[in-house]
Amino acid sequence: MSKRLMLLSNSTMHGRGFLDHAADEIKDFLGDVDRLLFVPYALHDRDGYASKVRDRFADLGIDVDSLHDVDNEEEAVENAQALFIGGGNTFRLLSALYELNVIEPIRRRVEGGMPYVGSSAGTNMACPTIRTTNDMPIVEPPSFAALNLIPFQINPHYTDPEPGSTHMGETREDRIREFHEMNRIPVLGLREGTWLSVEAPHVELGGNVNARLFQAGKAPEELEPGASLDFLLSKKP
């Protein structure tokens, strides 16, 4: 079975409800899945987060188990029909995955064809490392190595420079340029409202705005919704 991932830049668009902007596509992607395993560790309030996700997926006819509620996490991953890793703080999320020893079980299941939905920090998790997260390093994971389900990096919530801003912090593009001073691997900037559908060997950009691709030593490129990004799966890190 081919590897299948749906990686969202963000879970919520300004002025809309949780996952509303991509609900139809998530439902299509999950096909006949009727029970999902949710990973809530990016937020502090795991019960609240699980309850929000449970309500949202109930509307799609999908039941939800939360990883923080199960007796045996590895077994829950082993038996899941599909996985959804929600957004929040990437460092907190990755630390929890290490602590629970679920990195390898998740990798194995996704490599074997279990559908994976990630948003924001959950999208960072699918990358080789968390080196392109936007989050504050509020806790220290044992390593920056993440699930490594795709051979390139994603920068979620990608944002263009604010015209007229007088703030002197680095723009997102500056930060990714600095990333490429130290790393060679491509970085796909996913603007809010976009997502990446990976059905190996195919990769397609979803949503209604462009993504921006950064490659070491090249000028950034704008990619349009619907664009095939299959070439990214064959990139060597």
Add this chain to the structure above:
Amino acid sequence: MSKRLMLLSNSTMHGRGFLDHAADEIKDFLGDVDRLLFVPYALHDRDGYASKVRDRFADLGIDVDSLHDVDNEEEAVENAQALFIGGGNTFRLLSALYELNVIEPIRRRVEGGMPYVGSSAGTNMACPTIRTTNDMPIVEPPSFAALNLIPFQINPHYTDPEPGSTHMGETREDRIREFHEMNRIPVLGLREGTWLSVEAPHVELGGNVNARLFQAGKAPEELEPGASLDFLLSKKP
């Protein structure tokens, strides 16, 4: 000799030259120092950075040696009259300090009274850890533990929420709230144009706008320029 630090939020204000907004105060702080050791590792172009810093301090009548140019880094720290750690990427900077084995020598000298000037990433370095940096984790340091010269965290380039923004990434205040879900230590948000002068046991806020203090379990507080923050030195992490 008492511990002396000048910790700037940022090195450059919009529309002004490098360090211009605090040049008089840096000169006052350094007193009769006529030679400074500069730490350029937060940027990739160390030669370019050292040359920019050398030119700027020449205007203040101060010569500059750059740590990347010396034969023996530990010895250079041992013999320095004063230290300036410039801004850039905090993860890259901390990785370099570990690699060069200068963490302990710098700590020892600053504890012994050597004046320390930091800006942005150089200000993050003075904190117990880099857990309140804004930077992208483009490289993985062996630890998030930093120089630990002060017993609280600083968030440089502190910025208020943009009115009317539709971007769904966390605001700076959200990020620091998430920090306090996982840590107890106070965080001082230094807006651009401000700095902290530490002359133990005294701590004073410099610049012309407020700073914002975040403490676990308390509402954030606004602190005015000139405010005494001596109480921060006695906080237990």
